[in-house]
Amino acid sequence: MGLMGFLFAPRKDHKGWSTPSEAARLYFLLVLGGSAVWAWPLTQGNILLWLGLVAFVATPLLTVGWWLISLVSQRFESRVLVDSLNRIDRSKKKSIHSFRKP
Known part of the structure; x- marks a missing residue:
């Protein structure tokens, strides 16, 4: 699987959830970092205004970007989040953490 497959394949966690x-993770960091750098000079160092502007600008960018990424990701088969998930014994009904006392 090439770079496109690595980047766009949806990930499954230890419970099988997508x-x-x-x-999408890289896009999140780029959008937040880019909006933060862009907004800092506009707000002249006012932290609360800066946080508000970053949230205001990043929200629609993330929504549209994640939607486009999801359209591209539909072409790829899901992969596990980390390789160690391939070694889990799925025959057991309970997880390791189910034996802890509350």
């Missing part, structure tokens, strides 16, 4: 792809 989690964001690597592309």
Whole structure:
């Protein structure tokens, strides 16, 4: 699987739930970092205004970007989140953590 498959393949966690792809995770960091750098000079160092502007700008960018990433990700088969998930004994009904006392 090439770079596109690595970036856009949806990830399955230890419970089998779908989690964001690597592309979605990288996009999140890029959008937050980019909006933070862009907004800092506009807010002249006012932290609360900066946080509000970053949230205001990043929200629609993340929504549209994640939607586009999900459209691309539909072409790829899901992969496990980490390779150690391939070694889990799925024949057991209870997880390791179910034996802990509350």
